[in-house]
Amino acid sequence: MKRAIVTSRLALRMPSELATEQDxxxxxxxxxxxxxxxxxxxxxxxxxxxxxxxxxAIDDNGAHVAMLNPEIIEKSGAYQTEEGCLSLPGRRATTRYQQIVVRWQDLGMAWHEQRFTGWTAQIIQHEVDHCNGILI
Ligand SMILES: [Zn+2]
Structure with missing residues (x-):
């Protein structure tokens, strides 16, 4: 089911809780x-x-992937970039990492660990920041 997008910075700055099977x-x-x-x-x-x-939920080179409890456990290759956000107007400068290793649970709650690079890695970093209440 498609849901409405939240744009309140106050709400978006609250960190999220661990997801369970019920999520x-x-x-x-x-x-x-x-x-x-x-x-x-x-x-x-x-x-x-x-x-x-x-x-x-992220776009990984055209495939949409859902991740529960995503965690970035390694990162390297810092660079400066600019990003937009569906919840916020405009674009803002931010620091991202070229390579990351992510641990997450899939829709069956099975754990995965995988290295991502470039654009997909940047998307994951932006969304994990959202989980932590961090906005660009
Ligand atoms: Zn965003």
Whole structure:
């Protein structure tokens, strides 16, 4: 189910809580909402649709992937860039990392650990920041 996008900075600055099996439906809603905004958006975090749980949906080279409890456990290759956000007007400068290693749970709650680089890595970093209440 597509959900409405939250734009309140106050709400978006609250860190999200760990996701459980009961939050798998939220992950599906995030995938639906990401698909609905695919022309303007490459990633979403659950708090952007009003659910304060650690769930994100991202575009990985054209494939939409949902991640529960994503955690960046390694990062290297810092660079400066500019990003926009569906919840915020305009674009802002931020520091990202070229390579990251992410641990997360899939929709069946199985754990994964994978290295991501470049654009996909940047999207994941932006959405994990949302889980921590950090805005660009
Ligand atoms: Zn954002």
């Amino acid at each position: 798998v439906a939220i992950a599906q809603d995030l995938l639906d909402t990401l698909a609905a905004h695919a022309n303007e958006c490459v990633g979403l975090a659950a708090n952007m649709v009003g659910i304060r749980k650690r769930v994100i």
